[in-house]
Amino acid sequence: MSEPREIPVHIIESLKSLGLTKYEALVYIGLLRVAGATATEIHEISGVPRASVYPVLDRLMQKSLVSVSHTSPKRFNATPPDDGIDSLMHRIEEDAAQAREALTAIYREKAEEHRADQEFIWSIYGQENIQGRLTDLIRNAGKEIRMVANWNLLSETILPLLRQARGAIAVEVVTDFWEGEVPEGVAVHVHRHCMKHEQCENHPPMENAGVFIVDGAKVLVWMGSSGEETSALYSESPGFVQFFSRYWTNIRDWVKLSNQ
Amino acid sequence: MSEPREIPVHIIESLKSLGLTKYEALVYIGLLRVAGATATEIHEISGVPRASVYPVLDRLMQKSLVSVSHTSPKRFNATPPDDGIDSLMHRIEEDAAQAREALTAIYREKAEEHRADQEFIWSIYGQENIQGRLTDLIRNAGKEIRMVANWNLLSETILPLLRQARGAIAVEVVTDFWEGEVPEGVAVHVHRHCMKHEQCENHPPMENAGVFIVDGAKVLVWMGSSGEETSALYSESPGFVQFFSRYWTNIRDWVKLSNQ
DNA sequence: TAAATGTTGTTACGACAAAAACAACAATGG
């Protein structure tokens, strides 16, 4: 019988975020390795105390991750990983749907004080989070979007968004490089410090950076502070918007000029 | 300022299964109701101790559920529920994918002792769990499926499965009622205790019940013990299979006879 | 201006519940 072999912790963690406990994860994994095992065998394989194995198996059965044979001694079997995880995800997605509904209801009936979005400057942390917010912003744009952004960010995140979600929205872009086709309805100003993109690496690898002005009313400033966690500012404050509108116009005019 | 209004517990529970703690849920909900609130306001709205609000907000920011304005005092804002839940689900789905991969690897390299599936009779509990297993079974059928099942179960669960997943598989069904078209490649034997389905209700509402024999090698017996939780047996044991094969043949012959 | 007051943000610590880990014991079966 194989010893309680070392299980990578990150698997346990993944399973935990699917709603399992450490023991449940260990037992389930153990049962995947040895089908039709007895409680004692499971104990040996997984390293989980024998006495704890029984309640854990009960919970796993409720979650449909194991089935049991009513022999003596009882033997247990794991449902295949794909089925098992599907089952877990199904539960979670139900909860997500419920939460979505309930929270949207709450969200709609909130006091309509717009001070929140209008007067303040909000910070957002983390690549994914910023990207998500930006996605939202572009999708809900009404008339026009002006932006300064480096090519990396532009090509990987922004362009795909523009391609699908834009319906008669004017887009004006200032960037440091361009390659490939320019989508219809998009005006591009390139300030080439160099001819090939790879050569631009004297500028430190500012991973993602850009300013996005939507409908002259909303601004998102993405600061790719290389090294630390990236962060972004978002605001609908008129002063903030005006400041970056001017900043953007300056940049664009300067680039146009230097390209002549 | 609105008091810490009563939040339905099930919302909290839903959010918990998405990886939030009670406090995180309360604060997030509070912020949905009052956008751009200060820590103290959040404390008042949500009922979460003021001192606990700060670390909770930190965690929520990491999870991209709130953003912060660097004014004094700081003000916080919730990301809209749809975006927020998307963000949470995204993380979970990543974990699910990871787990899937890792577990499938483990599952494949398991000792190929088939005693597990061959010699024992496995119990499965819960409607959903059984349905899932049955789905799996039908999808992976090789040649033929024989079944006895009541019409409810048949029409709601089985037929949709058959329609999509069957490629040249012989299906023979014994049931108590039939309505609608018979799919191609399916033989049906009906034993009508009554002409209209609604009239059959002298038989107690045996919610779901049936025997499913796949390729003459696998059997699933679904026992809809009305009242308690439904349960099912699954086995590849030759004896078990043979028993139900004969049982099924008997039933079919009897029905054929009594229909003449 | 200086003291008094109040609020913000931080830190520390106790209470509590769930999970993890251990120990003991009755039931079962060869």
Add this chain to the structure above:
DNA sequence: CCATTGTTGTTTTTGTCGTAACAACATTTA
């Protein structure tokens, strides 16, 4: 009779919940 199974407690640990106290800062009042 012995070994193993299955069950029942108990202790330890962990993470969250909840309270209290305090420094930093701004506002008010004398």
